[in-house]
Amino acid sequence: xxxxxxRVVIAAPGSGHGKTTIAAGVMAALRARxxxxxxxxxxxxxxxxxxxxxxxxxxxxxxxxxxxxxxxxVPELQAFFANLTAASQAxxxxxxxxxxxxPKQHLLTTMAVLSPASLATYPSRIGTDRGNAYPLPGxxxxxxxxxxxxSGSNCSNSAPSVSGPPNETATEEVIQQIQEFKVANKPGAxxxxxxxxxxxxxxxxxxxxxxxxPHVVYEGK
Numbered sequence: 001x002x003x004x005x006x007r008v009v010i011a012a013p014g015s016g017h018g019k020t021t022i023a024a025g026v027m028a029a030l031r032a033r034x035x036x037x038x039x040x041x042x043x044x045x046x047x048x049x050x051x052x053x054x055x056x057x058x059x060x061x062x063x064x065x066x067x068x069x070x071x072x073x074v075p076e077l078q079a080f081f082a083n084l085t086a087a088s089q090a091x092x093x094x095x096x097x098x099x100x101x102x103p104k105q106h107l108l109t110t111m112a113v114l115s116p117a118s119l120a121t122y123p124s125r126i127g128t129d130r131g132n133a134y135p136l137p138g139x140x141x142x143x144x145x146x147x148x149x150x151s152g153s154n155c156s157n158s159a160p161s162v163s164g165p166p167n168e169t170a171t172e173e174v175i176q177q178i179q180e181f182k183v184a185n186k187p188g189a190x191x192x193x194x195x196x197x198x199x200x201x202x203x204x205x206x207x208x209x210x211x212x213x214p215h216v217v218y219e220g221k
Contacts (some may be wrong), residue, residue: 020048027055042067065216069206073138079140094187127157128195135213136201155198158191159184 025037030037039052039060049060070077088172117129125131133151134140139148149155162184166172179186182193204214 023048026054027052061105065207069214069216075138076135076140122160125154126138126160127154127191128159128193129154130196130198132201134201134204136204139201146197146199148199150201152200154197155195155218158194159193161185161187161189163187 008026010019010026012019015048027039028068030108036058037056038058039049039056040063041049041052041060042063044064049062052060117126130147130149132147134150136148152165162175162178163186164172164175166175178184203210203212206215207219208218209215
């Protein structure tokens, strides 16, 4: 099958092996064929990106900020993949081949947490939601005392109420159990759904720049 590659990586064991020369030549050749080419560089170097820009006719990009940012989350990434595999690993035969008697395979399964947010769709985050899309590096070390939130602006809002009407998916019994086990509130009743503490996260500092929202900036020399 013919398939055009849209990414090319040129690497070598060390300096002086001709990476820049070959990369600039490849980019210029691709540009000459009418392709739009974007050059990227790893390492604190301003000379090579200038060659890339000349070869492509477009500004070159440095990948260091992205790699630096991801590098701050190595423990979190290791824990994520290790815990997900350990908690959701299973074994079962492949029922799609050999008349349902296929070889045993490893499976990874996940389960949604039963909460108001997982039971319905809301126009905005509900008050018991403590999700954080931008945790600070090392935030998960505070799991025992409570994870911080990116913004505590809606933490004072209560969980939504559930009233029905029942249908084939959510029967009246299911709705009553949701209310009984404090997954959601009864209509008109005070909030009875527990939620973790609302701990406001501190600001990010990256390459000497501090801001509430993470800004990945390049400060290479």
